[in-house]
Amino acid sequence: MSASAEMLLEVSQEIKQEIEAASGNEIFIRAQLNNKDIIEEIEVLARGNSYSAPAVINNLMPGEIVIHNHPSGDLTPSAADIRLAAKMAAREIGFAIINNQADQIYVVVEAGTKKEKQKLNKKEILSYFKKEGKLSQELKGFSERKEQLITAEKIIDSFNQHQFDFIEAGTGTGKSFAYLIPALFYNNLNQARIVVSTNTINLQEQLINKDLVTLKRVLDFDFNAVLVKGRSNYLCLRKFKNFKKNFDNQELELEEKIFYELDDWKKNTESGEKSEINFQLQNKIWNQIAAESDLCLKTSCPFYSNCFFMKARKKIYKADILIVNHHLLLSDARVKDDTGSVDRGILPNFNHLIIDEAHNIGEIATDHLGYPLYQPLMDNWLKRLSGDKKSLLAEIREDIAFTVDSDQKRLREILDKKIIPTTQKIRDLIPQYFNELKNLISNYKDKKITIDDNLKNNPKWNEFYQTAEDLAAYLKNNFSFLQIIYENLYLGLEAETDESEMKIKSSLNRCQDLIKRIEFNLQAEDDDYVFWLESSYYRGSEQIVQKSAPIDAGKFLPDMLWSKLTNVIFTSATITAAGSFDYFYRETGIKKAEELKVESPFDYSKQAELLIPLDFPDPGNKNFLKELVSSLKKIISKSRGSTMVLFTSYRMLSYCYNNLKSELEEKGIRILSQSKLSRNYIMQEFQSEYQTIIFGTSSFWEGVDLPGDLLKYLVMVKLPFPVPGEPLYKAREDLLKSKGLNPFYNLALPQAVIKFRQGFGRLIRSKKDTGFIILFDRRVISRSYGRQFLDSIPSDCPILEIKAKDIIKKIEDNGV
Known part of the structure; x- marks a missing residue:
């Protein structure tokens, strides 16, 4: 193809009418080509303003072409056009620009070869999930579940139609097999690599060591599955x-x-x-x-x-299905997006992605899109550069000795009179930089403070600002001098195996990154980000971290990841809030997706009860903690184990632990507290030792699987609302207000409901499990919003409004 109007002959008038209907503004078009590269069919995907339109490119296929108009008539590609064209090229999709009269076209990227994808046979695949199917022959205790069949059918449609799907499948649906079997069939038919991303190690290990091993025996064809880990x-x-x-x-x-x-x-x-x-x-x-x-x-x-990593990488490129975690998925996407190179990431090209435990994806994306700066990061760079006889500067000095005499003096002067003094100045400024941040935050009672105009007017900020500018300037000088050494000592030589060359390139790259982090956080002026200072403890000492995060990660994700894929399936037991996917649409930035909700197949009417003591103080009451300690003591003394207590803060957990530990230990009951022990240790001890109780916070609300008698009593102390005063939350509140949305109903409540549902789901993990969920937060009954929490749990779960003392009788009647 070339810059020829012949391509438009059959559709020119139709496109022109669409542009006129959009008042001459930009439109975004999907086009099909015939075998003579003439456009024969178009579909308008989006409409914008006079200078841009949304790039809706989720389900485009190789061999198609996307077209948008430049109302100005100038068909020269903008920088944004070039970036988008490059992404389209990686997917073998063409990209072109037209004028408003639709009689001129400029093809930026040629369309690839149109590939007809073979569709999945729905009847064949669904037979695996029937009671007489092949899964039933391999899985002990298998039972046909209509919820699993519905989920699998939706996933088959997703692959066949190249859709984006949001699938909420309740606990026990068997969603891993529901997506793995169609995925493996699709790969076998079309040689289309498929990536499955999870949030927890537990699920990764289940998929790779259990589910996929089973499917090796079940399926009639072979496949290669690989668990991908970072370098x-x-x-x-x-x-x-x-x-x-x-x-x-x-x-x-x-x-x-x-x-x-x-x-x-x-x-x-x-x-x-x-x-x-x-x-x-x-x-x-x-x-x-x-x-x-x-x-x-x-x-x-x-x-x-x-090389172990290179061997693993070769396996990755030969794999049919890749199991990754969300952190690696997003790190890979960000590296490729930042560098514009698909070769810089860990993962090979792929068009099909399944995101399990999808409710976490927005939070993890927020972390990956930030630019934190903390002292160990700078210290590690400095240590490699200078500090001992194995450092980079020591190696450079040795390498200078092997240059010709005319260069030795000049390079030694740069090293001794420029780089070393500059490095020493940086070494002096780093602790000063972080000490001044520490002094700055000491004026505030909060451990997290937003960098705003009030803070910038603080005299201590001005003092810090000067130190930060000095540090950035010395880093830039250091970079410049190192660059001179690199260009004169290593560049152009056949020295690819020279470790000094490699180390200096690494040091230059890391130095650039540090400069970017300092300046980005110092200016704190990007409207899409929130900036704050955070005080935390690292290895026993206080550490001040400069943090920044996108206020709305969903604004970045489509361009960084979703736009490069033709098919994405998001699934979790908890995606919706109040039965709606609206919050998840905002989290992911996706505008349109197919939706499915299926309930858990467990019989909650017989397996569980939610107990709510209505005579308990409100969480805001000064007696709440005192009454909580008293009730927990009675419950734990009676249950003597098989109990997990979920808190919403370390402060509350520590208070209860400190007031219960001695008395319960005298009774032979041990509290495994997250304030004292690691999560992994707690899980190991709880499963191997009798009369142990878990006290956990945030990370125990999800990803914990304790079936059978291991867990019979689940206590949720409070509804898990986010902390309202934190900088990121406050910035999101302000963003929603600016859009005319209520922050409580569009942010705090959806987050709390989803977290509550995750916590609730820790109790019943199989059809044989039974137990009680005890919620000490009566706001689910007394407040109007409480209905959203109760409506979010399985509809057949009994909800009992009782007195606190009657909880003990329920436990006694349960056979303890």
Whole structure:
């Protein structure tokens, strides 16, 4: 194709009419080409204003072409056009610009070859889920579930129609098989790689070690499934060689026992994955031997043929289905989006994505789109650059000695009179920078304070601002001098295997990143972001972090990820709030999707009861905590185990723990408190030790699977509303107000309902489970919004409004 009007012959008048109907503004068109590259069919996807239109490109297919008009008549592609055209090219979709008369066209990207995708046979696939189907022959206790059949049918339609789907499937639906079987069939028919992303390690391991293993036996065709992990999870053999050398030369502070255990593991490991290590190893030790993207020599590395990460990467590119987590999915998308290169990420190209535990995707995207700055990040960069005889500057000095005499003096002067003094100044300024932030935040009682005009008018901010500008300036100078060294000492030489060259490029890249973070957070002027200072404790000492996050991650996700895909299936047991997907649409930034809601197949009328003590104080009452301790003591003393208590804050958890620990321990009951122990340790102890109780906060509200008698009593202390005063929440409130929306009903309430549903779902995990959910927050009855919480749980679950003392009788009647 070329810049020819012949393409428009059959549709020119139709397009012109569509543009006129849009008052001459921009429109976005999907077009089908015939075998002579003439446009024969169009569909208007979106309409905009005089200079832009929404790029609605979710379900476009290879061989199609997207067209939009420039009302000005100038068909020169803008920077945004070029970026979008590049994304379309990666999907073999053409991209063109026309004028408002639809008689001129400029093709920016040619359309690829049209590929007819084979459609799934619905009857064949659904037969696997029937009581006489192949799944029933492999799975013990299998039963046909109409909810699973409905879900699987929707997913088949999603693949066949190349749709975006929101699927809420209640606990026990069997949604992993409902999406895995159609996905594997689709891959087998069309050789279309499929990515499945989860939030928790538990679900990843279930998919790769259990469900997909079962399907290997069930399906009549073979497939290759791979669990994808980030590069830092793998041992770097080259770095380990240097690590061992430093140990042998007594330049490494490490216990001999740990080193020899590590060395023995290195000799015997097949995957080189950190998760294989079964002895205690500090992160700071692992970081010295872990693979890193910017310190990788790739094919020039002497260990390339045995590289654990490269072996894993080859498996990824040969895989039919990839299992990833949300963090890796979004990291991969951001790297590709920032660099404009699909080769820079971990994942290969893919068009089909299934996001399980999808209710977390907005929160994780918010984290990944921020630019946090904290002292260890800067200290680590500085330590690699300068500090000991193995540092980069020491290596540069050695390399200068091998240059011709005429260059040695000039390069040594740059090193000694420019770089080293500048580096020392940076070393002095870093602690000053963070100490001034600490002094700044000490004026406030909150541990998180928004950077706004009030803060910027504080004299201490002005003092800090000058220090920050100085630090950024010295980093820029350092970057410039290092760049000169790089260009004169390494660039153009055949020195791809030179570690010093690789390290200086890495240092330059990280220096640039630090400059960006300092300046971005210092200016704090991007209207799409909220900026704040946060005080937290890191390894026993206070640490001040500069944080920034998008107020609306959904504004960024379509361009960063969704626009590059033809088919995305979002699924979770908890996507809706008050029966609506509206909140999830805002979280993801998706404008249009197919929707499905199916209830859990569990019989809650017989398996569970929700108990609400109406004589209990309101959470805002000063006696609430005192009464809570008293009630928890009675409940735990009676149940003596099989109980998990979910709190909404560490403060409340710690208060209850401190007031109950001694008395319960005297009765032989141990509290596993998240304020004292790690989540993994708590889960292990609770499943292996009798008469233990879990006290958990945020992370225990979801991803906890304790079936059978392990968990019979679930206590939810309060409704899990978000903390209203936090900077990100406040910024989102303001954004909703600016759009004329009520923040409580459009933000706080949906978040709380979804979290409540997650917590509620911890109790009943199989058809044999029974138990009580006890909610000490009577606002679900006394407040008008409480109905939304009660309507969100399974419709057949009994709700009992009782007195606090009657809870004990219910536990006694339950056979404890």
